[in-house]
Amino acid sequence: MNGPQYITLQAWAAKKFDPVPHSQTLLRWVQDGLIVPAPFRAGRAYMVAPDARHIREPIPSKTPTGRMRNGLATA
Secondary structure: OOOOOOEEHHHHHHHHOOOOOOHHHHHHHHHHOOEEOOOEEEOOEEEEOOOOEEOOOOOOOOOHHHHHHOOOOOO
């Protein structure tokens, strides 16, 4: 099988954190771009690479909406 296997966001958090962050916190991290590489949505669940990591600063977005969400300048 080629490529990485993906796990659910909750399973990833359980492997990385003790105690596990609240599900709303995990969703906020996804929306704010604080998990690298970025999770993707598969149906109702977010899937994450097992070796993904949480970062403190969001990755700058190239779209105006993403820049506004991350509190970055729009110009």
